[in-house]
Amino acid sequence: MIAYLEHFVHENDSDAMLQQEDEETASRLCQAMDLQGTIDYRSTGYAGKDFGGLHASTPFAVIRPSGSHDIASVIRFASQSPNLTVAARGNGHSINGQAMANRGLVLDMKESSDAGIDLIRYTDGYAVDVGGGALWEDVLRWCVSEFGYSPRSWTDYLGLTVGGTLSNAGVSGQTFRYGPQTSNVTELEVVTGNGDTVICSDTQNSELFFSVLGGLGQFGIITRARVLVQPAPDMVRWIRVVYSEFDEFTQDAESLITQSEGESFDYVEGFVFVNSDDPVNGWPSVLLNPDHAFDPTPMTRFDNPVLYCLEVALHYNKGNCSTTVDTRVEKLLGRLRFMEDTQFQVDLTYVDFLLRVKEAEKQAKANGIWDTPHPWLNLFVSKTSIMDFDRFVFKKILKDGIGGPMLVYPILRSKWDERASIVLPEGEIFYIVALLRFTNPYQKSPSVRDLVLQNQEIIQTCVRSGFDFKLYLPHYNTEDDWKQHFGDRWLWFVEMKSRYDPMAILAPGQKIFTRHD
Ligand code: FAD
Numbered sequence: 001m002i003a004y005l006e007h008f009v010h011e012n013d014s015d016a017m018l019q020q021e022d023e024e025t026a027s028r029l030c031q032a033m034d035l036q037g038t039i040d041y042r043s044t045g046y047a048g049k050d051f052g053g054l055h056a057s058t059p060f061a062v063i064r065p066s067g068s069h070d071i072a073s074v075i076r077f078a079s080q081s082p083n084l085t086v087a088a089r090g091n092g093h094s095i096n097g098q099a100m101a102n103r104g105l106v107l108d109m110k111e112s113s114d115a116g117i118d119l120i121r122y123t124d125g126y127a128v129d130v131g132g133g134a135l136w137e138d139v140l141r142w143c144v145s146e147f148g149y150s151p152r153s154w155t156d157y158l159g160l161t162v163g164g165t166l167s168n169a170g171v172s173g174q175t176f177r178y179g180p181q182t183s184n185v186t187e188l189e190v191v192t193g194n195g196d197t198v199i200c201s202d203t204q205n206s207e208l209f210f211s212v213l214g215g216l217g218q219f220g221i222i223t224r225a226r227v228l229v230q231p232a233p234d235m236v237r238w239i240r241v242v243y244s245e246f247d248e249f250t251q252d253a254e255s256l257i258t259q260s261e262g263e264s265f266d267y268v269e270g271f272v273f274v275n276s277d278d279p280v281n282g283w284p285s286v287l288l289n290p291d292h293a294f295d296p297t298p299m300t301r302f303d304n305p306v307l308y309c310l311e312v313a314l315h316y317n318k319g320n321c322s323t324t325v326d327t328r329v330e331k332l333l334g335r336l337r338f339m340e341d342t343q344f345q346v347d348l349t350y351v352d353f354l355l356r357v358k359e360a361e362k363q364a365k366a367n368g369i370w371d372t373p374h375p376w377l378n379l380f381v382s383k384t385s386i387m388d389f390d391r392f393v394f395k396k397i398l399k400d401g402i403g404g405p406m407l408v409y410p411i412l413r414s415k416w417d418e419r420a421s422i423v424l425p426e427g428e429i430f431y432i433v434a435l436l437r438f439t440n441p442y443q444k445s446p447s448v449r450d451l452v453l454q455n456q457e458i459i460q461t462c463v464r465s466g467f468d469f470k471l472y473l474p475h476y477n478t479e480d481d482w483k484q485h486f487g488d489r490w491l492w493f494v495e496m497k498s499r500y501d502p503m504a505i506l507a508p509g510q511k512i513f514t515r516h517d
Contacts, residue, residue: 206419252310
């Protein structure tokens with residue numbers, strides 16, 4: 001069986017070879033791997049694509065594991081071949097083929113979350129156990145409906161898996177307070193590249209724990225995570241205000257994220273938009289409810305190419321009377337220097353707030369722009385470089401917008417655990433910059449190639465200007481670039497790889513290490 005597969009993994013085999021498989025092969029593979037789950041080597045197309053739509057690959061087979069046992073069996077099976085690789089695929093929402101295994105085995109991890117049954121008491125709080133393939137949107141609904149509790153740290157969009165975001169970081173408007181999602185798990189179950197199933201935490205097998213968090217899938221496959229939770233509020237007031245000047249926007253955002261809890265909002269984000277009436281990139285993108293009356297006059301007074309929107313949210317419970325909420329919001333907004341008459345707000349349930357991007361997903365699917373390519377670029381830019389980033393990138397290169405959100409908001413480095421694999425710029429405050437490009441097949445717009453080139457131009461601008469920055473959800477093609485990315489963490493990263501996945505079987509789509517014997 002291994003010999004048969006080796007033919008497949010050699011790139012120069014003819015396509016006819018790919019046709020040779022039959023039902024017998026599947027059942028022989030299942031037996032050889034001792035699988036309780038299923039294997040599919042015909043309908044594998046979806047696992048050769050991702051949300052980015054920029055890369056394609058041909059996996060040999062997609063396996064739906066029935067548990068950690070299957071995952072360990074698949075990895076051990078692959079280790080008997082000199083070439084075979086294994087990629088965990090969460091929801092395939094990567095941009096650059098990170099969850100793919102060309103001519104390898106893809107583990108389809110996605111599952112609905114029903115792993116935990118109880119709230120687990122943890123030091124001075126509670127946690128829940130969830131599967132590595134659980135979608136965060138299921139974790140949210142399940143935690144709130146079962147216990148009235150909720151994880152503390154989120155991503156903006158929740159159609160992502162627990163293992164997929166923990167392999168990167170997982171950031172959103174709560175990160176300033178609780179750190180990324182990687183700082184909000186206390187224990188993991190991981191199947192390493194050696195095929196061992198290991199429980200790890202900051203006190204037990206801690207090197208594996210921290211290397212896996214933000215580890216780009218390089219050291220093991222997360223099969224279970226213990227996620228910190230807290231009582232879920234009933235309601236959220238979601239507010240947007242507009243700034244003409246970037247320095248005022250950043251100073252206000254930074255002042256909000258450095259206040260103690262109770263003295264600030266519960267969520268702080270922001271974005272840049274074009275100073276025009278363009279429905280996608282311009283003033284209308286600030287509206288929280290398209291039915292709201294909208295008078296753009298305050299924004300028309302400025303001739304800046306772009307403006308800035310600070311987005312905040314305050315949690316409250318149904319028992320709070322509305323004047324108390326109004327008073328708290330007024331007090332917090334009263335300290336800020338946004339433009340007069342540019343305050344937009346809505347009240348919605350906590351669950352609807354966290355699922356807010358789901359509505360945008362539905363619309364994008366209806367408009368045909370969810371399935372087109374997304375050449376996204378995500379960066380962490382240090383506070384020391386963000387003013388120049390605005391000057392050179394937002395105000396010049398991106399002055400006409402990108403057909404989607406251009407997020408920019410500050411986060412605090414001290415909320416990140418430096419022992420995890422993620423690399424960050426220097427300094428306590430840095431900004432996430434997320435250029436979430438959408439391409440419309442029905443409109444005349446720059447080609448995907450031009451957009452990728454524009455991303456490269458932005459990175460080159462950062463390098464040439466000496467900005468202190470790191471790519472988030474990084475994508476590089478050469479070892480030198482990866483070395484540069486990890487900086488003084490590179491040797492540690494390599495050492496962890498040699499310990500937990502010495503044959504480089506896992507996550508080949510990240511293109512960091514090459515499979516070897
Ligand atoms: P995949 O793309 O399937 O996998 C990503 C990587 O993780 C691959 O290398 C894969 O092999 C590995 N992997 C997957 N599952 C496991 C596992 N169980 N164990 C070990 N390795 C595994 N990110 C944010 O931080 N904040 C946001 O607000 C945010 N919003 C987003 C909105 C959209 C619409 C999209 C498309 C992406 C967004 N992201 C955001 C980025 C997202 O967090 C990453 O792309 C994430 O990796 C996607 O999760 P996934 O489950 O689809 O993972």
